[in-house]
Amino acid sequence: MKFCSNCGESVVIKIPAGDTRERAVCDTCDIVHYQNPRIVAGVLPTWGDQVLLCRRAIEPRRGYWTLPAGFLENGETVAEGAARETMEEANARLQALTLYSVFSLPHLSQVYMFYRAELADLDFSSGEESLEVALFNEPDIPWEELAFPTITQTLQQFFTDRKSATFTVFDTDLHYKRR
Amino acid sequence: MKFCSNCGESVVIKIPAGDTRERAVCDTCDIVHYQNPRIVAGVLPTWGDQVLLCRRAIEPRRGYWTLPAGFLENGETVAEGAARETMEEANARLQALTLYSVFSLPHLSQVYMFYRAELADLDFSSGEESLEVALFNEPDIPWEELAFPTITQTLQQFFTDRKSATFTVFDTDLHYKRR
Numbered sequence: 001m002k003f004c005s006n007c008g009e010s011v012v013i014k015i016p017a018g019d020t021r022e023r024a025v026c027d028t029c030d031i032v033h034y035q036n037p038r039i040v041a042g043v044l045p046t047w048g049d050q051v052l053l054c055r056r057a058i059e060p061r062r063g064y065w066t067l068p069a070g071f072l073e074n075g076e077t078v079a080e081g082a083a084r085e086t087m088e089e090a091n092a093r094l095q096a097l098t099l100y101s102v103f104s105l106p107h108l109s110q111v112y113m114f115y116r117a118e119l120a121d122l123d124f125s126s127g128e129e130s131l132e133v134a135l136f137n138e139p140d141i142p143w144e145e146l147a148f149p150t151i152t153q154t155l156q157q158f159f160t161d162r163k164s165a166t167f168t169v170f171d172t173d174l175h176y177k178r179r
Numbered sequence: 180m181k182f183c184s185n186c187g188e189s190v191v192i193k194i195p196a197g198d199t200r201e202r203a204v205c206d207t208c209d210i211v212h213y214q215n216p217r218i219v220a221g222v223l224p225t226w227g228d229q230v231l232l233c234r235r236a237i238e239p240r241r242g243y244w245t246l247p248a249g250f251l252e253n254g255e256t257v258a259e260g261a262a263r264e265t266m267e268e269a270n271a272r273l274q275a276l277t278l279y280s281v282f283s284l285p286h287l288s289q290v291y292m293f294y295r296a297e298l299a300d301l302d303f304s305s306g307e308e309s310l311e312v313a314l315f316n317e318p319d320i321p322w323e324e325l326a327f328p329t330i331t332q333t334l335q336q337f338f339t340d341r342k343s344a345t346f347t348v349f350d351t352d353l354h355y356k357r358r
Contacts, residue, residue, distance in 0.1 A: 003187035077283035099350040104256035169348035171278040
């Protein structure tokens with residue numbers, strides 16, 4: 001941030017009074033422009049024993065398989081955002097959304113939140129951001145072609161938890177370099 | 180947002196190509212300025228049967244009791260942010276942080292995330308944002324003087340769960356008007 005989004009004047013990078021971190025401050029408007037982490041809301045959609053995955057049509061990781069997920073929008077609940085992303089990427093409707101995994105990715109200033117949910121029906125198809133959408137049984141999951149570590153870990157945990165029919169929310173930190 | 184934070188020129192409010200929502204767009208820089216919900220990270224700190232609360236020294240809800248909580252910062256995990264807020268507001272150190280409650284507040288574009296945690300010791304005191312910090316037994320909780328519905332619900336759930344010694348993460352939506 002170089003300019004104040006309220007008045008267009010240059011901002012100053014400094015630690016405001018009573019604060020401990022450098023911020024972009026507009027001395028004209030007397031406004032501190034905070035920047036905060038963003039939430040990525042996603043879903044692990046199931047149909048019986050199968051899991052729905054989408055093959056990405058966009059960068060990053062075009063061509064790799066993912067769970068439907070994307071940035072939460074203002075005015076949405078996390079579950080609403082997760083359901084919207086599933087509609088956008090897979091034209092799929094869900095029922096019974098339950099929070100399942102939370103990942104802090106501090107190097108990206110992102111927090112991923114995945115829900116488990118059942119597909120309402122089999123009427124799904126590729127959205128604009130997907131090359132392909134398909135249901136997979138556990139032995140057929142393309143583990144080497146998954147797009148992100150959050151996807152891999154959520155699926156691994158799901159298949160482990162499913163064996164014991166005990167699903168609890170897991171909260172994990174992932175520290176890795178930007179690709 | 181009226182001006183581009185990158186170049187200082189006026190932004191245009193429009194729906195970018197391939198998008199479905201109005202955004203602030205800079206046609207000079209060809210940048211879309213997204214605005215997204217923020218995370219409030221907090222803690223329910225315990226010491227034996229007691230719970231630590233802070234009386235707010237700042238608006239909103241100055242004088243009311245709260246759990247330590249505040250906006251997550253870039254570069255932090257959610258648990259790190261929750262622990263930092265506890266240090267800032269109560270000069271208290273924690274151990275064994277476990278995710279406990281998630282609240283979507285879509286009217287405020289905020290997501291609250293509270294952890295349960297044990298105080299590491301009894302060496303706590305009021306931080307700059309607190310008038311007072313104290314431990315409460317359940318019968319002494321000042322229910323009518325709690326600052327926010329997220330605080331009330333997290334404490335109610337905690338005392339309910341504690342009776343059965345079964346704590347599971349709960350994920351709730353709160354729809355209410357801005358005060």
